[in-house]
Amino acid sequence: MNQLIGAVEAKKSQVNILDDTRTLQEKLSILSDAAKYDVACTSSGVDRSGKEGASRFGGEAGVGGSVSGIGRSTGGSRGSVSSFGRSTGMGNAVASGICHSFSADGRCISLLKILMTNCCVYDCKYCRNRVSNDIERAVFSPEEIAGLTMEFYRRNYIEGLFLSSGVIRNPDYTMELLYRTIYLLRKVHHFYGYIHVKGIPGASPRLIQEIGYLVDRMSVNLELPTAQSLQELAPNKHRKTILTPMRQIQEGINENKQELVVYRHAPKFVSGGQSTQMIIGATPESDYQIVQVAESLYKKFQLKRVFYSAFVNVNEDKELPALTSGPPLLREHRLYQADFLLRFYGFEAKELLSEKHPNFNVFLDPKADWALQHLEQFPVEINRAPYEMILRVPGIGVKSAGRIIRARRNGSLTFEHLKKIGVVLKRALYFITCSGKMMYPTRIEEDYITRNLLNVKERLPFDVSGTTYRQLSLFDDVSFDDSNYG
């Protein structure tokens, strides 16, 4: 490990050749701006107390007093605190995720989301940082990022760090810079908050391995749904160099689980799992293709999350769609809804879409759409149906279904009861019975129900003009429940 640091140290001086003398604020502004299109900004899924953090990452002796920041010593103020009492590091992680602020686009801000650098030797057509663009470039030093993270964290601005980077020089060089930064945070500053790092495709397995022991989550971007699209828009990237580290991380996580069974104190590897993201609407894939890709990522690569990012044409590249009406937000929204159906509602991609029916309905959410195609399975009897079937009722989410199952132990439920325990019936009423009775005399008939469902206005997370958006991953998995998925 020390060798590795030595190597990083040696190369670090080369970064300085770039002589990035901008102020910290200028760098922050450039490098957080450059990171903003990355969507996976949640910190959820990891629960770790401060003490556990200390035993997992602690180890080496601290440098207490100098934990001040922003790359330079501030002298007095912090010193007086750290010399007082017992400093036991800083930070924990909360599984449900915490939003610290909300940006003007309404998205949850949970992590300090920045790039190490926006310098990049690659030329991906959809990316502002591509080498052929003439933009302002900046590079953070590992010390600067570590200092910023600590100072933001102790003021409770953030849950942790989300660190990504353009490819500077080559993948290994970039990955080593990321490693050095995270090493500083964990081992020198004793930071035990949440860290998500991007795996750089093409970086050596050894680096991926080392960094995996220090972070909570690692993700390698799939970028585009198919190998062909990738070849067209990201000529320097290859499907294989993306899937290889993904597989490595998956295997690392699985081996680690075995180790943890045998040795309880074995170091943990990427304990929050891995995620990925792909850009939607820059290339011609159908929703069906995309959902199938997501399904196989969940099944074959055991990913925790797949994020979808509505394409924003930042480069106005001729080869890319012009998007006169703004980013395809409704499509992105439908994909997130379908994604939840795959992960929490027991649906399979082929139930939702098919070659004949390859795209989601603009007017109806995927679950309602599915239900209308499968009216023979309805109505569902609330007092007897299994949990799995109640989950499939339009308008009933994971929370409501759970409440129904628990409440019905205390006797038969009526529609009144359902209302009381917070089940919204506006849409569900066409699909359920309570003790054999429908709420109103309604018909189980496609046209009739469709018309009625369309009368219930769907709550979309952006306004009709489609120019706005909501971070669906607010509390990662939990929030996209009943209220959003009615």
Next chain:
Amino acid sequence: MTETILICEPIPEGILTGVYTAYEQKLSPNDTHIQLGEEENYRLFSEYVQVETDREKAEKVDRSLRKRLGNYTVECLWYAMASADKSRGDAVYHTVARGLAGAYKGELMDYLQDPYVNLTAKLRINVWQEAHRFQGFVRFSELESGILYSEIEPKNDILPFLGEHFSDRFPGEHFLIRDKKRNLYLIHQAGRGYFLYQQEAGRERTEVTEQKKQGRENWSVHGGEQQPRVTYPVEEGQQPSLTYSSEEKKIQELFRCFLHSVSIKERENKKLQQQMLPLRFRGNMVDFF
């Protein structure tokens, strides 16, 4: 039959003393209610009883409820009691009555068909959500002495629920969170535990959990030898003088700069922003200037 109305102090200990009184006097829950604060809507044919808050009685009720109903249920009740809703006392009392009567299956808090349990559950979620929000929205500023200081103005009495979270997160920091509305302080000393201090009443508040209050004696009102310069809690009526560290302004500016540049212009949606982070929180946050 005449109704009995127990008038209790509007704090958790007051409500629990009311529950104690109801059981001690063998009052039937069917015609007994808890009302908080002043007598209002004076009702004919009702007997009004003033309940004097008694911490020992309250703690006794807490302990025996934990035994009978389990820790989970009792924590739910504590959240509900922290609500600002006037009906919280009565909701909690009757929920307890349902629980002790045992006329339900499974977990008491799932018995949502019952109007009192239902209301208690709603209050609890409401308070829990506000507490959860404040886990994110609390903003610390660094004082000259290195102490981290924060002010909040929550609707409900949620500060007691933040102690464990922030102590676990910042074990090596001295920090103080002040609930401006209630003049309640959460005080944490580096490497030690935390405690709550109510300024006006000059008394400590009962802890929600079994949090140990080690180190309390070292944090004296007027400052002990080991204590950094800031003297918190301040004396009654006195306003704290807050001098920020030299770094503080710069770091706040860096944060605002970050907030500004991570937003995606094409997706701007101030309405949604306001829905997620309502204006009432913003006064105490450095995010918006």
